[in-house]
Amino acid sequence: MERKLILEEMNAILTAYCDGCLVKSSLRKEFSKTYAHQFCIQKCTVGEQLRKFGNQLELKKI
Template sequence: MNKVSVMKEIDEVTDIYCTECLVIRDLRKTRGKSGAHRFCIEQCTVGEQLQFLGEELLKVLDE
């Protein structure tokens, strides 16, 4: 993978799954922005995929 392809994939994932996510909207109302963000990082499968892609991006940048 190269830098551009990883970044495009991150953009695609966020555009498809995160932009209009009903769960995040509800959590922002009930838990606040940081609580909703915490959910995305710790429990959301899309968040897990984004973390993986972020790690891949770091690997590419280190090369």
Template sequence: MKEGNRRELLSHVETLMAQYCDGCFLHQHLKKECGRRSAHRFCISQCTVGEQLQEYGKKLS
């Protein structure tokens, strides 16, 4: 993978996380009610932003 393309993908990941994940009310609520592990599992498996982040991760590998 080209270095420029990798940097662009990482930039997209950072932008997504800053825009949607930082301060996410749903994540905070789930973490408080069900625990950190359950909240993380929700973000990975059910959140549309998490799914999009996984797709970027696959492209980076």
């Protein structure tokens, strides 16, 4: 996949699922910003998908 397409796909996912996420906002209020961020990266299915795209971008860099 081309770098620009990957970035566009990531942006679409962030806009559709992450903006206004109730889970993230409640975790930020209950615990902390860092805790919510780690949850998104490690446990959220959307975060896993974004991480895969990030790995593809990293490979394109080399």
